[in-house]
Amino acid sequence: MKEQDKPFKTIDEQIEILRSRGVVIDDHKGARELLLRNNYYSVINGYKEFFLDKDRCNQDVEVYRRGTRLEDIATLYRFDTMLRFxxxxxxxxxxxxxxxxxxxxxxxxxxxxxDYLDPACYCSKRDYKGTNYTKNLIRLLSTMQSLRDGKGGRPYIEHYRREHGGVPLWVLSNALTFGNMSHFYDLQSIGVQNEACHLLCETIGADRLGAKKLRMAYSTMTDFRNVCAHGGRLFCARSGVRGDRRFADMVRYLVLVSTEPEGEFALSAIMQAFRVLAPIEGLPEIVLDEMGIGHAKQANADNPLANVVNAGKK
Structure with a gap:
């Protein structure tokens, strides 16, 4: 039998491993409670990179920066969890x-x-702004056809098909994911896209919103929504083909398509989560940079995210 590369470790063994790598653990009981209540992989492996001493680490040895406490790593984990919720x-x-x-x-x-099952109701390949037009259209139509045929096991779809002879899009859309709808929007004619922008502006009280910007909002928010749904690291997440869109970009798009109260709630929730980092020297700056809003802290040190949210309203 092949020897395991990563054999099971007890909680006490996990604590000793952290101590051997330079993590300060003064409260052994508290450390046990933390690691019993939260998965070691999620807390430590998920967030350790922001505390490692890169100059002293190699492929076989991990060393934390001097003075790193277990509670510091746990605080970053808690911050990201609050942010994700x-x-x-x-x-x-x-x-x-x-x-x-x-x-x-x-x-x-x-x-x-x-009509949503008719390829003629979508934009032409020439007008499509993305890549893989044929593949994306076929995949979307296949997904919608499967849901329409009841393969998703949703009683309300079966009810409409049985009672009304068909399933309208406003019913089917409840079974579509954010990603499905993002592709659906991408595949619409510019007329439909512009009308969607017009209707959204009407609901949020905005003057104008371009089809291209809404397409970017759809794409970016879908990626970050998926990170949230799968319990991934949110504050340092990346979006886009080149990974060049960060949390700050997501916030801008979120504010762009939201009413003012919703935008203010987002800002308030982020700032509330951010307060847990304040006691840890140097960590807020690292987090701000990872979120893509390091520049904002110089402009407004008391409320570094306000500049990002306000930028989204422009």
């Missing part, structure tokens, strides 16, 4: 709003009960 709420509201206006815009132009 609050942003999930905000992103779900944004998802609901974007779905609603996109579906309405499509159905206003295509009145057939199941």
């Amino acid at each position: 609050s942003m999930t709420h905000c992103l779900l509201n944004a998802e609901k709003a974007l779905k609603t206006v996109t579906v309405h815009a499509f159905c206003e132009r295509h009145r057939g009960i199941e």
